Amino acid sequence: MNRSLPLFACLGLLAILPLCAHADIIYVQGDVSGVWDVDSVIVTGEVRVPPGETLQIMPGVEILFQVYCKFIVDNNATLLAVGTEQDSIRFDELASGIRWRGIRFIEASDSCQLQFCIFSHGFASAPFPDDNGGAIYCDATNAIIDNCIIKDNAATSTGGGIFCRWSSAIISNSYIADNSAAAGGGIYCTAYSSTLIIGNFIEGNSVSEQGGGILCGYSSDAEILNNVIRRNRAEQYGGGVSCLWALPAIHQNIICQNLARISGGGIDSFSSNPSIVKNIIFGNCAMLNGGGIQCYYYANANIIENTIVENAANWGGGVFCSYSSPTMNGCVLWNNHPEEIVVASLANPQITYSNIEDSLWPGTGNISEDPLFVNPEQHDYRLPWGSPCIDSGDPNPIYNDPDSSRSDMGAFNYDQSVPVRVLLTPYNAPIQIPPAGGSFDYMITASNCTGSPLTVDFWCDATLPSDSLIGPLLGPVAAMIPANDNVSVLRTQRVPAASGIGPPKMISYNGYAAVGPDTSRDSFTFWRMGDGSGSLAAAGWDNWGDWFEIVGRMQQAAPLHPTEFALHSPFPNPFNAVTIISFDLPMASRVRLEIFDISGRSIPSGSGTTPTTKLIDGWREAGSHEVTFDASNLASGVYIYRLQAGDFVASQKLILLK
Numbered sequence: 188m189n190r191s192l193p194l195f196a197c198l199g200l201l202a203i204l205p206l207c208a209h210a211d212i213i214y215v216q217g218d219v220s221g222v223w224d225v226d227s228v229i230v231t232g233e234v235r236v237p238p239g240e241t242l243q244i245m246p247g248v249e250i251l252f253q254v255y256c257k258f259i260v261d262n263n264a265t266l267l268a269v270g271t272e273q274d275s276i277r278f279d280e281l282a283s284g285i286r287w288r289g290i291r292f293i294e295a296s297d298s299c300q301l302q303f304c305i306f307s308h309g310f311a312s313a314p315f316p317d318d319n320g321g322a323i324y325c326d327a328t329n330a331i332i333d334n335c336i337i338k339d340n341a342a343t344s345t346g347g348g349i350f351c352r353w354s355s356a357i358i359s360n361s362y363i364a365d366n367s368a369a370a371g372g373g374i375y376c377t378a379y380s381s382t383l384i385i386g387n388f389i390e391g392n393s394v395s396e397q398g399g400g401i402l403c404g405y406s407s408d409a410e411i412l413n414n415v416i417r418r419n420r421a422e423q424y425g426g427g428v429s430c431l432w433a434l435p436a437i438h439q440n441i442i443c444q445n446l447a448r449i450s451g452g453g454i455d456s457f458s459s460n461p462s463i464v465k466n467i468i469f470g471n472c473a474m475l476n477g478g479g480i481q482c483y484y485y486a487n488a489n490i491i492e493n494t495i496v497e498n499a500a501n502w503g504g505g506v507f508c509s510y511s512s513p514t515m516n517g518c519v520l521w522n523n524h525p526e527e528i529v530v531a532s533l534a535n536p537q538i539t540y541s542n543i544e545d546s547l548w549p550g551t552g553n554i555s556e557d558p559l560f561v562n563p564e565q566h567d568y569r570l571p572w573g574s575p576c577i578d579s580g581d582p583n584p585i586y587n588d589p590d591s592s593r594s595d596m597g598a599f600n601y602d603q604s605v606p607v608r609v610l611l612t613p614y615n616a617p618i619q620i621p622p623a624g625g626s627f628d629y630m631i632t633a634s635n636c637t638g639s640p641l642t643v644d645f646w647c648d649a650t651l652p653s654d655s656l657i658g659p660l661l662g663p664v665a666a667m668i669p670a671n672d673n674v675s676v677l678r679t680q681r682v683p684a685a686s687g688i689g690p691p692k693m694i695s696y697n698g699y700a701a702v703g704p705d706t707s708r709d710s711f712t713f714w715r716m717g718d719g720s721g722s723l724a725a726a727g728w729d730n731w732g733d734w735f736e737i738v739g740r741m742q743q744a745a746p747l748h749p750t751e752f753a754l755h756s757p758f759p760n761p762f763n764a765v766t767i768i769s770f771d772l773p774m775a776s777r778v779r780l781e782i783f784d785i786s787g788r789s790i791p792s793g794s795g796t797t798p799t800t801k802l803i804d805g806w807r808e809a810g811s812h813e814v815t816f817d818a819s820n821l822a823s824g825v826y827i828y829r830l831q832a833g834d835f836v837a838s839q840k841l842i843l844l845k
Contacts, residue, residue: 216256223248229281233257236264236295243267246274246303252287255310257317260328265296270303272334272652272692277305278322286310289320289340292328299330306335311342311350318343319375320350321366327353335361342368345402346375347392351409355381365391370429371402372419382409393420397455398429399445409435417443425455426471430486436462439598443566444470450507451481452498458484464491465598467568473500477507478523482534484510492517492580494568494597496560503529508536516540517580519558519568519597540581542596554579558597561632562675567612569599571673572634577601601634605707607643607668608634609700618713624684624727627713632675633700633735635668643668643700645735647680649728650695650710660728664758666735676733682715683727729756729839749773749811752835757816757828761842764821768802768828769813776832778807780814782841783827790821802828818843 213225216232220240227249233256236242242260244250244267250258258278260266270276280286289309292299306322316326321340323332337348347366349358351374363373372392376382389400399419403409416427426445428437442453452471454463468479478498482488490513495505504523506515509531515538520527527543530536540552547555556575561567570576580586580594588594590604602608614628635641644665648658660680668674680696697710749771757766768780780803784790802814816828823845829838 223250227251229253230256230258230287233259235259235261236266238262238264241265241267244269244276246270246276249277249279251277251279251281252285253281255286255288257288258290260290260292260295260299262294263296265298266290266292266301267299268301268304272303275303275305275336278307278309279305280308288312288317289322289324291317291320291324291326292330293324293326295328295330297329299328300333301330301335302333304335306337306348307339309340311344311346313343315344318345319352320346321348321368323349325349325351325354325356329355329357332356332358333360337361337363337373338365340366344368345370345377347372347394349374351376351380351382351407352378353380355383357383358385358387359383360386361388363387363389363392367393368395370394370396370404371398372400372421374401375404376402376407376409376433376435377404378406380407380409382407383412384409384414385412387414389414389416390418393422395422397421397424397431397447399426399447400428402429402431403433403435403459403461404429404431405433407433407435409433411435411437411440413439415441415443417441417445419445421445421447421451421455423447423449424457424481425451426473427453428455430454430456430459430461432458434460434462436464437466438462438464440466442466442468442471446471447473449474450476450483450500452478452500453495454480456480456482456486456488456511456513458486460487460489462489462491463493464489466493467598468493468495469497469566469568471498473507476500476502476509476529476531478504479506479520481507482509482511482513482536483507486511486513488513490515490518492586492594492596492598494518494599495520495523496563496568497522499524502526502531506536507531508534510534512536517586517594517596518542519576520544521558521560522563540579540594540596542576542579552579552581561610562612562630565612565614565616565630567610567630568597569610570595570597570601571610571632572601572608572636572671573673574601601636602707603636605700605705606635606637606702607641607700607705608636608707609645609698609709610634611647611696611698611709611711613696613711613713616711616713620682620713620715622684622716624682626679626681628677628679628732629696629711630675630677631698632673633666633668634673635670638670640667640669641702642666643702643735645698645700647696647698647730650697652692652694657728661730661756664734668735674735676735678730678732678734681727681729682713727753727837731756731760731840731842734759734761749809752832752837754830754837754839756839757841760840761844762818763843763845764819765815765817766841767813767815769811770830770832771811772807772809772832774809774833776807776809776835778803778805778812779829779831780804781829782816783829785825785827787827790826807832816841
């Protein structure tokens with residue numbers, strides 16, 4: 188890359204390059220402003236954006252620290268470090284072991300933005316307050332931190348990744364991992380900070396005291412919404428989230444597989460009144476109390492419609508209460524060890540309309556029945572039709588589900604606004620597909636909540652980072668779902684190889700079930716690694732596996748002029764004993780389509796007395812083509828079909844089940 192020399196003000200001991208039309212590297216220290224638009228900025232001493240000034244860093248710039256020093260954004264100053272999905276901005280040490288002291292916003296302008304940036308090897312150490320905020324320190328600054336990677340940073344005090352004091356920063360859609368501190372390994376919010384923490388992946392952070400993933404302390408009322416908070420560790424309290432004299436809103440998060448060496452594996456609340464609503468809290472562990480949640484010392488939390496499962500502790504695997512009176516309404520506590528709830532000294536929790544295993548807990552509307560989760564082995568704790576938790580929550584209309592029905596227990600609502608609901612369950616999530624391509628398994632569950640069997644149209648597609656769709660990748664097909672029944676099938680989706688090396692891309696995999704004008708939709712995401720400049724919409728998105736009882740096939744609209752060669756998945760597959768193979772030709776070509784057994788030997792096709800060895804062997808015009816494969820004369824097993832069209836060669840598997 189070759190960029191023009193930036194315009195900036197330079198004070199102090201600043202190494203100045205000769206004035207020239209282009210520069211790949213500049214060396215800076217002292218006061219800076221203007222625009223950085225070069226390949227690399229080497230920091231040779233402490234830098235500062237002075238009061239009232241602005242520094243803009245362009246996409247693709249690397250800021251590398253040659254010495255251990257700070258990057259200060261001073262009073263009412265503005266830092267705009269806005270990269271792109273393809274061209275991020277990186278802050279890091281120049282050589283291994285040097286480290287740097289993080290970006291420090293000190294009463295800076297609310298216009299500060301960090302977007303598509305990578306922060307690594309920041310280290311905040313004494314004296315105070317420089318021992319807080321390993322990568323990013325926000326003091327009375329409402330910065331926007333979006334789509335960033337904040338990894339492998341540390342602080343000797345608090346906020347290994349991010350520190351917020353007197354700030355209403357927005358931290359969104361970022362990956363915050365493997366940071367460490369004494370408290371608040373990933374994020375630390377304190378002193379009336381109303382920080383919005385939304386849509387982040389917070390994992391692998393650790394602390395010597397409390398708040399492995401996040402700590403909200405000292406009157407902070409942070410909003411913690413729709414995050415994945417997993418595999419964080421605290422040597423004392425709050426492996427996932429710690430609340431210390433605070434009142435945060437902790438809503439709709441996945442809080443899982445966190446560890447506290449003392450108490451509060453998932454959430455620890457000490458003398459705090461958090462709002463804990465519609466979270467899935469599973470697989471957390473505390474060595475002493477409260478595997479899922481601990482409420483201790485006037486911690487009167489509102490714990491509403493959470494699913495708390497498979498957590499463990501010495502006492503109170505699900506919830507532990509001591510010297511507190513939390514309110515618990517509409518929750519599901521199941522398979523926690525050794526107990527679902529422990530009520531200790533001077534605790535008086537109010538528990539209503541909840542499903543609690545092995546105990547009909549005293550209180551209005553409580554039950555103790557198997558919730559019949561969709562797929563607990565894959566941590567899918569949603570409710571299928573027929574679950575006793577459906578329409579069993581608090582009947583007060585303020586708790587009604589979005590479909591206006593009575594509230595369901597737990598974090599997930601069963602949508603009764605459509606006659607058939609579709610659910611997708613990814614296996615072995617989170618899914619990462621390497622540059623060489625790969626595949627993933629997932630389960631499709633269809634629930635018919637009516638008293639009649641219904642014919643349902645199913646299909647799947649994928650939403651690319653550009654918001655464009657690829658597919659259908661499965662179907663469309665029509666299938667019959669029995670009345671008041673749930674049907675599940677297991678499928679496998681192939682993702683083709685990518686060219687080039689680039690940042691990971693998050694792709695949404697979508698499933699649909701349509702009955703007349705009513706369509707149910709569900710999705711999950713997976714990461715596509717190393718996409719570079721390669722096309723995500725290339726051929727090779729094959730799909731195979733089990734299927735519902737097929738009653739017909741919908742006609743798929745095909746492009747009038749295919750733009751590339753493609754060999755598609757057969758329909759149906761598995762099959763008995765006839766299936767359809769389709770392919771696209773962007774130009775007229777000589778085509779050979781042949782069937783082989785699993786050992787690679789050519790086999791005959793067709794059920795006649797003189798079967799041929801090839802399905803196609805000749806010229807075909809440009810366009811989309813289909814051919815029927817009749818395997819009536821073959822034994823059950825796995826077969827390979829191979830297409831050669833000009834220089835294009837591709838093959839797929841067929842599964843014959845008789």
